[in-house]
Amino acid sequence: MALTRREMVTSIAITGGILAAVIWAPLHFLAGVHEIPVVGYYIPSPLDFVAVGVVLGAVAGLALSMVPDEADVKEERPLTYGDLAPQVFEEKKFGVLFNIDRLGPAYGAAAYRILFDALADVDMTGFRFWDGDTNATLFGSAREYCIAVHTVDAARFTLAWNAVSEYSAEGILPGLSRFISANDVEREPLVPAGRIDDNGDLADCTTGWMIQALEESRSSRS
Numbered sequence: 001m002a003l004t005r006r007e008m009v010t011s012i013a014i015t016g017g018i019l020a021a022v023i024w025a026p027l028h029f030l031a032g033v034h035e036i037p038v039v040g041y042y043i044p045s046p047l048d049f050v051a052v053g054v055v056l057g058a059v060a061g062l063a064l065s066m067v068p069d070e071a072d073v074k075e076e077r078p079l080t081y082g083d084l085a086p087q088v089f090e091e092k093k094f095g096v097l098f099n100i101d102r103l104g105p106a107y108g109a110a111a112y113r114i115l116f117d118a119l120a121d122v123d124m125t126g127f128r129f130w131d132g133d134t135n136a137t138l139f140g141s142a143r144e145y146c147i148a149v150h151t152v153d154a155a156r157f158t159l160a161w162n163a164v165s166e167y168s169a170e171g172i173l174p175g176l177s178r179f180i181s182a183n184d185v186e187r188e189p190l191v192p193a194g195r196i197d198d199n200g201d202l203a204d205c206t207t208g209w210m211i212q213a214l215e216e217s218r219s220s221r222s
Helices: 005-033 046-066 070-076 081-091 107-118 154-166 182-187 208-219
Strands: 093-099 128-133 144-150 191-196
Touching: 081 182, 093 107, 093 154, 093 182, 107 128, 107 144, 107 154, 107 208, 144 182
Parallel strands: none
Antiparallel strands: 093 144, 128 144, 128 191
16 A cells, blocks of 8 residues: 555654664764774764754654645545545435524524525425534634434435535535535534424424524425
């Protein structure tokens, strides 16, 4: 298997350290114990080796931080359907990302209104929802809100995925960047928000604005 560039730099740094120990240490021992001059140059003390090791470690660390490996490159490139589909459809769960600043102060309600409008033609019976600000938002590197959707029904899940994929509205992230996989959903600090029961009503939901968003979405189509 081919090494990544980061692995190559690490290997070079380790090899250099081993060569320094194998070559310089015996020379220092010979010069210090037997007083044998070595090519007429100053033979450093053990503290010199420590100093050189620290410098080499700093240089290696800098090099590692500046050279991206394959994993970094993969994270920077746009997501494709192939990246998401296998795991998303196996777990029947995905997250939808929204831009908080574009949604306004009541961004939770606005996000659910968009989601329910997108799912207007999908039978949501049995659907479960989780929501919350993303980790990136909490740490200040983004302004995104996430709603996760899950159902055990494969056919309705596919309809939901397609409906959200094709829907366009102010506030929902564009294209595939709006989606995160089931694994990524589990890493986010989302909380259970509710489910759609057999009567089509929200159950296990204590958030008034989520109920209102569903009612407004349905009334706008009647």
